[in-house]
Amino acid sequence: MKPMTIKDLANFLKVSPSTVSRALNNHPDISLEVRQRVQQLAEELQFKPNSFAANFRKKQSKIIAVILPKIYRSFIPDVIEGITKKLNKNQYQTLILITEDELDNEVAAIKQCCDMRVDGILLSLSNQTKNLAHLDVCKKLGIPLVLFDNTIENHTFPTVHINDAEAAAKCAQYLNEKKIKRVAAVFGPEELNISKNRKLGFESELDPHIQLDVCFAKDANAAYHFTIDQLQNKQTNAFFGISDEVLLGIITAIKENKLSKKTEVIGFSDGLTMPFLHKQLHYIFHDGKIVGEKAADLILSCIEDDQNKSENIEIDVELFGIEV
Amino acid sequence: MKPMTIKDLANFLKVSPSTVSRALNNHPDISLEVRQRVQQLAEELQFKPNSFAANFRKKQSKIIAVILPKIYRSFIPDVIEGITKKLNKNQYQTLILITEDELDNEVAAIKQCCDMRVDGILLSLSNQTKNLAHLDVCKKLGIPLVLFDNTIENHTFPTVHINDAEAAAKCAQYLNEKKIKRVAAVFGPEELNISKNRKLGFESELDPHIQLDVCFAKDANAAYHFTIDQLQNKQTNAFFGISDEVLLGIITAIKENKLSKKTEVIGFSDGLTMPFLHKQLHYIFHDGKIVGEKAADLILSCIEDDQNKSENIEIDVELFGIEV
């Protein structure tokens, strides 16, 4: 059965459609009496105003698109949660698009969003993306866009991210103060921006007297084997791990060799599994919820002020960990 | 600047809007020559057809809503990935709504979806939800709805889920065959359906000669302390853990007590962190991607056939684990 429209309601109540519309939207012009009568009948008849039509008329979609390379195991779910909660509070809905870290998919996703006339886009770049040319359409169509997490420096779009290099540098500083001779740093795949940036920050800050071994590990297992080797053949007594996944490999290897007490481990973590597993862990707490919230805030303010703001929000990160 | 419309294009080309529309949609009626001329100009002028308007006209949104209690740390991200991929391939977009396990939020989310006229809803029930009365609107408006993961038996909506009880029973069977005297089963919060169902299945299958201790743990830490107590005061030598989170606590406690070789651990896992951490782990592999895909398939077939099918898909699960 065909859903009811405002017109149907109006006919039924012997008033005009506009009156119904206004009554339903609590427009102050409408007398309390009429308003109640309309709302009551709407309730009884289970009338569902077609917000799709309303939004079309108002030239808005009330939808924000979130374009992500992947839904990683940790961090990103928190980001999504941060975003959706904030947006929901502001009557926006969240669309999720995944690029699989492929530029083509990213371009397609942007096009999709433009065609749909979403009210805003939150974009975490794919690691294949080297420039922002494909985002021109958004500017042209006046669709606000905020880059978050995996961003590129630019002067047209606002960004939200942590300072990866600086955070990694903090880790190096921590190690500098310990009596460390040799440290092994385990990053993710070499092409990832977080790997690059964190490597840069870590290396630049690390005391040059400390010997450094570097590994790009594609998963926990790779990190594990690298760590075993370091422990057994290099007498490495400090490890830096770029992510929870990599830390899992590192910590497992250390524990198996019963070297927990003698080995420093520091890295980036979402603060859940790894710190539980290894109480001695020091870590940069990378909080997805905050990143998500800030990104959502920023896109909302872009929509409201519709100014071409190009704010760059850098989220402060802190080093956590219980001293043993 | 106001985005271009089909009308603008039509004026420019001295043809009618309908011709442009048809040309853009590759309607066979339109001559190849005109079609190319239109498409070329559209390309040059970077014309973005407003799919929002088109969908409005066609009375469809090309949006599927996914309503979830939470974006848990594991499993759910995989579900989302499974869903979005499948839907994207079929030109649908994915909207994410989170209920925080509150019925009120679930009701609100359903309303939102109805108002927006989404083309379909994938719903994982909140643990507060005891019946499906609030879903009547969907039926009335003709919006297909599929229940997945956290479902309730019913005869109106199709469902996709694993058989929690049966899977837990498999775990019990495994333990029955070992020389176990006493087993401790750790569940999640008591009010969760997965806790209830898995407990039922486990208990019903477990050999009555095996002594059973039960714990409802709200997090890994609770599971950890419970496990410590069991190991030290009860000589328990087998553990059943309902989730990766709970298993984290159990395994950590076992390892700290150096009892890995002497203790059986079995449970539900997404197959990533825990099996890596503890090679002896046996686990029911709970694959979110499959659940998501199946749910997406089902909603798509509901939309296409628009039949009131009420299929119940039960996803098979397998017991994994390397024998040591």
Next chain:
DNA sequence: CTGTTAGCGCTTTCAG
């Protein structure tokens, strides 16, 4: 305070 009217941008009969 309420009604009339004119669209939003697109698709789709129905004619020609």
Next chain:
DNA sequence: CTGAAAGCGCTAACAG
């Protein structure tokens, strides 16, 4: 093969 015209369901001037 192409055009004219109507309309999806709602909102928002503009009148009254």
